[in-house]
Amino acid sequence: MVGKMSMNFVARSYCEWDSFQGRCAEVYRCLSTILDKKYNKQAPICTFKGVTPVICCTDCELVDDLRNIIIDEKLGYLYKTGRKAEDACTRFKQIVDYRCKHDTQYDWSYSLNYRIDEKCRNLTLFESRNYFYTQGREAEKYEYPHMALLGFGADVDSAQWLCGGSVISERYILTAAHCISQPRVGPVKYVALGILRRSDPVDKWQRYNVRRVVPHPEYKSPSKYHDIALLETDTEIQFNDDVHPACLHTRGEAEEVLTGTGWGALGYKQQLADTLQSLDISRFGEEECKQHYPSHRHLLQGYNHTTQMCYGDRETVADSCEGDSGGPLQSNKLDEHHCVTTVVGVTSAGKQCGITAGSGLYTRVIHYVPWIESVVWPEELHLRSGRPASFDVRSDFRLNGDLNVNKLI
Known part of the structure; x- marks a missing residue:
């Protein structure tokens, strides 16, 4: 009842609801609110912070901000980070009909796990996937739509x-x-x-x-x-089954083996490929790259590990060729959903391809993300709210229910 509620309790005071110990927290920090809304339940309100309800949250752990979590029906949790390139990638996962949304058998469901000893609960999203991968040197249709x-x-x-x-x-x-x-x-x-x-x-x-x-x-x-x-x-690119955007490498280390793609020459002094070619190549260490790319007239200080990288094959002739320049060195594993290709490098230069084993030189994308963001996304990005991790606090929360709040000592 409203008469039993105090409007003076501060956030992080202890409270109790449905026999579980909780703490007063802003509604946007309480992940189980997603499930409460789904089942038409409402946590009691401790107080308000402006127009934002501070509720009795019985989650064992609080999230930073529920408004930065999107739940996609196919991919599960998506997170907004505030970094333009990453949020653009999240937006693409929402709006673009990527092949992964059809090539996976995927089920997810919410579950509340109760910790009896701590008298609190955690919301978990369970997922099950089966992936279908394509292999081969000639790319398949829809494999590299970026x-x-x-x-x-x-x-x-x-x-x-x-x-x-x-x-x-x-x-x-x-x-x-x-x-x-x-x-x-x-x-x-x-x-x-x-x-x-x-x-x-x-x-x-x-x-x-x-x-x-x-x-x-x-x-x-x-x-x-x-x-x-x-x-x-000159006009906006139309995304469809044949054309999808890739994401940019923004954090962490890329894998030991990445994939290069292009319509370049099939070998030394050979014709340009008709069918898009893909090639898995391995990372070379910094010292190896310095040996492969010492100082010369187009690389006055030699190889620069901060802005460049080299990948290739130490034993067999496997490298990018003339006509592959500008194409991506990419990963399909860096994306946590294994859904979107991540561009790690841009094909820059190499030795004479098709003659000896060695490495190609690639521009390291992660170093240039701030510059790319300043050009491609100069304004703030606005993502769709997704389902069902957003709600209107003014319409979704009412003053009702019994609340037992004990001041934190």
């Missing part, structure tokens, strides 16, 4: 498609800075998406004009340092 092919020339119908890239938003392609212009054919003008083979009918391609070219401000051709650029398309 891949872009960059075109050069006077008009799109006669364009030469000479570099690769990655879709990272509705308007931007990530590529190498040395791909923004080619000596024989001039500046990059076109972007082709949604293709697996160069020989695919043109009506199957998504083709865009390049509206703006943004090389990294420290890039100086023909240097291999800061070899990274962004291309803005």
